[in-house]
Amino acid sequence: MGAPLVQHTGRGLPLGRDDVDTDQIVPARFCRRITRTGYDDALFADWRGLSGFPLSDQAYAGATVLLAGRNFGTGSSREHAVWALRDWGFRVVLASSFGDIFLRNALNNGLLAVTLPPDGLNLLLGRTAADPAAPISVDLAAGQVEAAGHTWEFEIDGRARELLLTGADEIDSTLERGDLITRYEAGREPWTAKVG
Amino acid sequence: MTLSTTFSTTGPTTGSTTLFEHLWNRHLVVPQESDPALLYVDLHLVHEASSPQAFEGLRLAGRRVRRPDLTLAVEDHNVPTDSTVIRNELSRKQVEALRANCAEQGVTLLRLGNSRQGIVHVVAPELGLVQPGMTVVCGDSHTSTLGAFGALAFGIGTSDVEHVLATQSISLAKPLSMAVDFTGTLPRGATAKDLMLALMARIGANGARGCVVEYRGEAVERLSMEGRMTVCNLTVEAGARAGLIAPDETTFRYLEGRPHSPAGAHWEQALDQWRGLRSGPDAPFDRRLEFDASTVVPYVTWGTNPGQAVPIDAAVPDPGELADPAARAAAEKALRYMDLRPGTPMREVRIDTVFLGSCTNGRIEDLREAAEVLRGRTVAAHTTMLVVPGSMAVRRQAEREGLHEVFQQAGAEWRLPGCSMCVAINGDQASPGERVASTSNRNYEGRQGAKARTHLVSPATAAATAVSGRIAAPDEI
Numbered sequence: 001m002g003a004p005l006v007q008h009t010g011r012g013l014p015l016g017r018d019d020v021d022t023d024q025i026v027p028a029r030f031c032r033r034i035t036r037t038g039y040d041d042a043l044f045a046d047w048r049g050l051s052g053f054p055l056s057d058q059a060y061a062g063a064t065v066l067l068a069g070r071n072f073g074t075g076s077s078r079e080h081a082v083w084a085l086r087d088w089g090f091r092v093v094l095a096s097s098f099g100d101i102f103l104r105n106a107l108n109n110g111l112l113a114v115t116l117p118p119d120g121l122n123l124l125l126g127r128t129a130a131d132p133a134a135p136i137s138v139d140l141a142a143g144q145v146e147a148a149g150h151t152w153e154f155e156i157d158g159r160a161r162e163l164l165l166t167g168a169d170e171i172d173s174t175l176e177r178g179d180l181i182t183r184y185e186a187g188r189e190p191w192t193a194k195v196g
Numbered sequence: 197m198t199l200s201t202t203f204s205t206t207g208p209t210t211g212s213t214t215l216f217e218h219l220w221n222r223h224l225v226v227p228q229e230s231d232p233a234l235l236y237v238d239l240h241l242v243h244e245a246s247s248p249q250a251f252e253g254l255r256l257a258g259r260r261v262r263r264p265d266l267t268l269a270v271e272d273h274n275v276p277t278d279s280t281v282i283r284n285e286l287s288r289k290q291v292e293a294l295r296a297n298c299a300e301q302g303v304t305l306l307r308l309g310n311s312r313q314g315i316v317h318v319v320a321p322e323l324g325l326v327q328p329g330m331t332v333v334c335g336d337s338h339t340s341t342l343g344a345f346g347a348l349a350f351g352i353g354t355s356d357v358e359h360v361l362a363t364q365s366i367s368l369a370k371p372l373s374m375a376v377d378f379t380g381t382l383p384r385g386a387t388a389k390d391l392m393l394a395l396m397a398r399i400g401a402n403g404a405r406g407c408v409v410e411y412r413g414e415a416v417e418r419l420s421m422e423g424r425m426t427v428c429n430l431t432v433e434a435g436a437r438a439g440l441i442a443p444d445e446t447t448f449r450y451l452e453g454r455p456h457s458p459a460g461a462h463w464e465q466a467l468d469q470w471r472g473l474r475s476g477p478d479a480p481f482d483r484r485l486e487f488d489a490s491t492v493v494p495y496v497t498w499g500t501n502p503g504q505a506v507p508i509d510a511a512v513p514d515p516g517e518l519a520d521p522a523a524r525a526a527a528e529k530a531l532r533y534m535d536l537r538p539g540t541p542m543r544e545v546r547i548d549t550v551f552l553g554s555c556t557n558g559r560i561e562d563l564r565e566a567a568e569v570l571r572g573r574t575v576a577a578h579t580t581m582l583v584v585p586g587s588m589a590v591r592r593q594a595e596r597e598g599l600h601e602v603f604q605q606a607g608a609e610w611r612l613p614g615c616s617m618c619v620a621i622n623g624d625q626a627s628p629g630e631r632v633a634s635t636s637n638r639n640y641e642g643r644q645g646a647k648a649r650t651h652l653v654s655p656a657t658a659a660a661t662a663v664s665g666r667i668a669a670p671d672e673i
Contacts, residue, residue, distance in 0.1 A: 018526060019402075021501075021640050023643055024640070024642070028621045028643075029620075029621050031245050031246075031273075032274060032284075032286035032287055032289075032290050032621055033286065033290075034248035034252070034289060034290055034293045035249065036252070036253075036354075046641070046642050046646055046647075069522075070402075070522065071405070071435070074405075074435060075337065076336075076337050077246065077335055077336055077351040077352060077353050078245075078246065079246070079249075079335075082353070097405065099405075099435070100371070100406060101351055101352065101353055104352070104353060104355075104356060104368075104369075105353035105355065105356075108355035109355065157231050157232065157369060158231075159231070159367070160232075170359060170367060171257070171259070171358065171359050171363060174234065174359065174362075174363045174365060174367070175363060177234070180225050180226055181225055181363060181364065181365055184225045184236050185236075188236075188238075189465070189466075190462065191458035191462035191463075191465060191466050192238055192327070193238070193239065193324065193325045193330070193456045193458075194265045194266060195239075195264075195265055195267060195268045195304050196265040
């Protein structure tokens with residue numbers, strides 16, 4: 001499902017806010033569409049008009065690495081939040097923590113969500129504000145973020161890493177275990193609820 | 197661990213296993229060889245807002261829904277509550293997409309106007325579809341509600357909805373386990389909603405991030421299933437993946453005789469197994485917290501996340517008194533958005549609209565609590581009140597009890613079921629600057645309409661607030 005992502009270098013966008021829930025990333029009214037793409041107009045729609053909001057600042061045009069704060073992507077499970085970030089052009093989000101469902105959604109759409117320590121994030125935020133063109137490099141294969149003369153190691157679980165590196169379809173790989181699912185089903189209690 | 201033992205761990209939990217661990221192990225399709233694990237899904241709930249892209253993906257890949265008999269679809273997010281005609285074109289197209297997808301794939305759908313339609317997390321338990329020991333997923337974060345039955349229930353994104361449709365299983369990194377032990381019992385006048393707002397005021401809107409939280413203690417045992425669902429519903433607002441309450445006689449009484457509950461000999465077999473579903477006395481949790489329920493009073497939020505809450509007698513807090521710079525900055529930003537000054541008593545905050553409903557507080561007991569306060573009283577002249585039952589069944593029950601007359605005589609609007617102002621994409625929403633007292637679960641910026649301001653409260657507090665036109669507790673009117 002996701003496009004492969006092995007190594008990425010791009011400019012940063014210094015969002016730098018804590019507790020950005022998915023209602024802010026994409027307001028609910030944009031969740032009435034039936035497509036998986038075309039959400040670039042929805043991204044941070046209610047914050048775009050605010051003065052100084054970096055997404056509306058031409059200095060950061062072309063940024064592909066979102067620099068968030070603490071608890072990014074909490075709240076609603078809406079995958080539209082990840083679709084909108086991808087549609088805008090982001091390939092990487094760096095934050096000091098993430099909402100659980102957002103992390104899964106990011107993985108499922110080839111958006112690399114990486115946890116960095118707060119001081120590292122602050123350094124990158126300051127650096128990007130001072131020099132919007134400064135490159136940030138993320139190497140998934142090596143598990144490293146490199147920018148401003150610093151290197152940070154990050155961890156990502158093995159399966160997620162493999163899916164991101166190859167862009168493999170997780171449904172395909174699960175369907176290959178179809179016999180195990182069938183076997184599990186044979187052991188379910190006969191009284192477990194059924195809809196039909 | 198061999199495959200055969202994975203499939204046969206249906207016995208009771210042991211002294212050193214948590215209920216969560218037991219549910220997890222019981223649903224591993226393959227022994228846990230890696231993280232994330234592959235879990236079997238017993239019940240998949242679907243709604244119109246998070247599913248169209250999943251069905252489309254299925255179609256493009258030429259796949260079918262593996263288990264339509266374990267899948268239930270409901271129309272709730274986009275449906276209007278003042279008529280059965282969907283006027284908004286985007287909403288209507290999304291609902292029509294769900295209808296076409298369900299017809300094509302053989303999935304049972306509770307359509308707008310159906311006698312069982314309503315909010316997915318209200319409807320599924322009413323039908324007896326959510327049972328102890330199950331795994332339940334839905335493309336909605338408030339699926340955590342259903343953990344009230346001793347089921348592992350959690351929200352997923354649309355790509356994972358597609359994965360479940362195709363495989364009836366879900367890939368999931370194992371969450372941490374957390375126990376919240378309530379000491380004491382809830383005082384009279386304090387509700388499940390207040391208990392959770394008080395808990396979040398202490399641990400913060402991300403105090404349980406990454407965890408499956410099991411609630412224990414007399415305060416929880418004494419709650420009805422409706423109250424327990426409110427507790428588990430709000431667990432996700434503390435950043436948790438799921439909430440969990442061990443099943444007991446209250447659970448079994450609720451389930452007995454429901455349309456999809458086991459019957460006859462199966463009921464006895466089910467009970468035998470369900471009675472064993474509890475954490476062992478020595479079970480280790482990754483995190484543990486004690487919270488004194490006897491100190492809980494009616495709570496109200498002042499900020500823009502559910503953890504920014506205070507007792508209703510308190511004043512708007514002063515961000516300057518917060519030691520943590522991040523919390524201080526968040527409080528300053530929240531107060532700017534909410535247009536509140538530090539030191540203002542919460543009871544002096546004037547309210548334009550009161551919303552009673554949602555998967556947090558749209559069940560029959562919530563309506564009864566609010567009606568009790570409203571009986572013989574009138575909604576303040578400058579305030580409007582919307583009463584939105586969580587389901588058609590709740591609406592019918594309320595009408596049997598005459599609650600709708602209490603609401604209507606007080607001047608409140610009696611509506612049809614749906615997510616209504618909680619998600620605010622169905623025509624029910626607040627205007628910019630409008631201030632809402634809401635029984636829902638999220639007071640985020642713009643949640644109930646762009647630039648609208650939300651204060652989360654319990655149903656009884658919502659009713660008292662409607663009467664006084666300012667934030668008010670039931671004991672003062």
